[in-house]
Amino acid sequence: MSSVGWMIVFCEIAFWVVIILGLVARYIFKQKRLGMILLALTPLVDVILLITAGIDLYRGEAATKAHAIAAVYIGVSIAFGKSMIGWADQRFQYYVTKQGEKPRKRYGIEYSKHYFKGWIRHLVAYIIGVGILAGLIFWINDTSRTEALSGIAKIWSLVLGIDLLIAITYFIWPPKEKGISSGS
Known part of the structure; x- marks a missing residue:
């Protein structure tokens, strides 16, 4: 595996x-400020x-594909980072400290939304990651050295389209809670 x-x-x-260190500092050691500082370090990982x-x-x-995946990682981290931290925070509060609301499952139109x-x-x-990939392709300006980057961009475009189709199907057939019939 390459260094990247x-x-x-x-x-x-990291x-x-x-x-995890931020959540432990915040909830176990009651160091809210230290916890916030640690959680705020997550963008440093991307840098x-x-x-x-x-x-x-x-x-x-x-x-290489590793360089392309680094761009994907950065895009995903920026777009989903705050929600991932919120997800981890809620579960840490409930399952570790036995405080806070129990994470609930979504069903029906709520799940679809x-x-x-x-x-x-x-x-x-995708916009962030493909923007980085396009910037690298432009910066390197040598198609023989950037084939992996454009290849990952094409695959990601396909994945994004499939994900949209899945999102649409959830509005047509929203998931139901187990054991609940459709009434027919």
């Missing part, structure tokens, strides 16, 4: 370690990854 590949693994682990990938490409390396909001976040991640 390992950095992606490191950054994903992202969740910083979140480290961006710098690593940029240096690698600046040194003349051909762009929630999924569609997730698709909007996916679209934002």
Whole structure:
């Protein structure tokens, strides 16, 4: 695995370690300010990854799938980061500290709307990630060195389209709570 590949693994682990440390500081040690500082460090993880990938490409390396996935990771982290922290925060409060509301499952049109909001976040991640990929392709200006970047952009475009179709189907056939019949 390339240095960028390992950095992606490191950054994903670091992202969740910083979140967990922030939640532990906030709820277990009652250090709300320290917890907030730790949670605010999550964007730093993205900056480290961006710098690593940029240096690698600046040194003349051909762009690999790892470089492309780094752009995807950054887009997803920016678009979903706050909601992932909120998700972790709610579950940490309920399951670890035995406080807060129990995370509830969504059904019906509520689920459909929630999924569609997730698709909007996916679209934002896509715009950011593909923007980074397009910027790298423009910056490198050598199609033989950027094939992996454009390939991942094409795959992600397909995935985004499939995700939209799934979101639409949830409005047509919203998920029902188990054990509840449709009344027919």
